[in-house]
Amino acid sequence: MSAYPFEGRGTACRLKQSKPKMLLFSHICSPKYVTGAEKLLLFMVRELVPTFTCVLVVPNEGIIAEQARGLGVAVIVQEIPLLVSLYLALPHMMNELEEKKREKAWRELFVFLHRQKPDIVLTNTVVHPLPAIAAKTLEIPVIWTIMETIRETPHTHEAAALIEQYADYVVGISESTAAPLRTPGLLPKTTIIPPSWDHAALSPVSWPVNRMNRRRQFGISDGQRLIGYISSSIFEAKGLQHFMEMAVDIAERHPHAMFLIVGNPVDTGYFERCLDHARGRNLMERFRWLRFEEQIETIYPAMDIVVVPSLTVEGFGMTALEGMVFGKPVVVYGSGGLAELGEATGNADYVVPTGDVDGLFSRVNALLGDERTLQAVGERNAATAIQVFGIAAYREKLRMFVSGLAIRSYSPPRLVRGTGMTVYALQDGELRPFGSEGSFLHAGHRFEDVRLVPDEFIASLPQGPPIGGDNALSRRSTSKRRRSRRKRLTRGAGRGMVQRRHRQQERRRSRRKRRMTRSG
CATH class of the missing domain: 3.30.2390 (TTHA1013/TTHA0281-like)
Known part of the structure; x- marks a missing residue:
């Protein structure tokens, strides 16, 4: 029995005989770490499996491809160009799109869709428009999931217009992601489904042991407080420098404060400059670094406070939600979806204006100075996160969305x-x-x-x-x-030659006869 039974917009929506086929296109598939967009897509795939025959399409082999196969989901590797300028709403984005359409991969995408014959296509993130455009051309219904907030520029409306043209349904993960798409044509197409998680899969009973093991690994005692920074990819927009500026001041104020950085540096030079803040004050022994950890249930329990100082307009802020799920106080910059998350969970006091390093310091400093508040905020976050963003709420929103889909069999x-x-x-x-x-x-x-x-x-x-x-x-x-025509012409030409010879012979006889008469 399907978890999300269709109540039909036409007979094509009935699932009594078989499940419709959905192709889900991931813009990346990292072999080293899992980004937030990948994590959310895979979570949605798992929830859609009871209703659809899901096929995950990735540009290369990687972690989510392996995890999808573990769920019994078929995976196909198909390289498709991305269009980052669409997310950035740059003036040349449409010209770049036309350039992408001249590449061999664009032609191959049509053949791929034609052979796969999906009933519906889902493309993930703003930067992955080509699957939507190709599918719409073949009159295949398109779901476009928006994981990021399109940059605000004079060309944002053009980016929104392209999504409106090629998407039948748009799923945003926050009001921030949907804000640039609030146009008359997109309003009826857009649904907000915030992220969620499988609480049981995080093995809550293992958290105390994980905390003890990790802190022992990092050399952190029970009396010390660990402030964590997590980002799958570390680059300037993720605000590590702001974290370090805050951290060194906290370290000098609180001798029991320790710091953990988790993430993969994209720009090594930038990463080293960030660490220089600690080197310059001889505080490097207070910092730990872990490149990546797939099993987050072994990392978050070790922390006491989570800081998310993102400088970009975040689509949601999954790291902040995860920190709350594990019962930690979370201090964030109010960038896009992070501000929404803070409001929804009663954490408005821990949302700091973007770029305000002193604001980060004051919140963390207050928590470290009041153990009772630190514990109370963490406990409240754990309960509120489940209430607002737990799996029950997610499944109900997804069920309502799926029940409204108009799906038809692929007709070449x-x-x-x-x-x-x-x-x-x-x-x-x-x-x-x-x-x-x-x-x-x-x-x-x-x-x-x-x-x-x-x-x-x-x-x-x-x-x-x-x-x-x-x-x-x-x-x-x-x-x-x-x-036949040549034969007729040949026959006609033969009769003409005979007639001409006959006339010539007659003329010669006449000339001989005249000569004989004159000579006689």
Whole structure:
């Protein structure tokens, strides 16, 4: 029995016979760490498996591909270009999109979709538009999940217009991600489904042991307080420098404070400059660094406070939510979804204006100075996180969303044409051009049934023999007519030659007769 039974918008929505096929396109698949967008996509895949035959499409092998297979989900590797300029709303994004469409991968995407025959396509993140565009061209329903907040520029409306054009449904993970899409055309298409987690999968009973083991590994005693910073990828926008500026001041104020950095540096130079704040004050012995840890249930329990100083407009702030789930006080910059998360969980006092390092310091300093408050805030966060963002709330929102999907079986186009005038019939994976307008009409087709498709789609498929106007029967008939005509002409030419010879002979006889008469 499906967890999310369709109540149908038409017979195609019924799931009584079989589950519809959904292709889910991940923009990345890191072999070293899992980003927030990857984590949320995989979580959604797991929740959709009871309803759909899910197939995860990744650009390369990596961690989420392996995890998806562990869930019994098929995985296909298909490299597809990304369009980061769409997320950044840059002035050249449409020109860059056209350049991507000239790449071989764009043509291969059409063939891939045509062969897979999905009933619906889901593309993940703003930077991954090509699956949506190709699927929409083939009239396959498209869900576009927006994990990040499109940058605010003079071209943001163009980015939103592209999403509106190629998405049948838009799922945002926060009001922040949906804000740039609040246009009249996108309002009815957009649904907010905040992230969640499987609490049982985090093995809460193991947390006390994990805390003890990790702190022993890091050389942290029971009397010390560990302040943590976590980011799957460490780069400037994730605010490590601000964390370090705060941390060194806290370290000098609180001798029992220790610090843990978890993440993979993207820019080694930037990372080293951040550590220089501690080196310059001879405080490096108070800091620990862990490149990446897939099992978060072994890391968060070791911490006492989590700080998320993101400088970018976050789509949600999964790290902050995870900190709350593990019962930790969480101090954040109010960047996009992080501010929403703070308000929703009663943590507005721990939301600091973006860039305010002194604000980070004052909140962490107050928590370290009041053990009772530190414990109370952590306990409250654990309860509120489950209440507001727990799996029950997530499943209900997802159920409502899925029940409203209009899904139809993939129907390959039968008659297509690109920007040229040639019309093709799509037969057995081949495009067969019609030899003439007459052959098209003679086959019983109507021009209003021809689907306009990009030239890339025409170029992506092999071409078969023409239909009508150039077939073998017409060639044989034409050749026969030509031979008959030559034969008639030859016969006519032969009679003319005989007549001309006869006239010449008559003229010669007449001349001889006249000469004989004169000589006599």
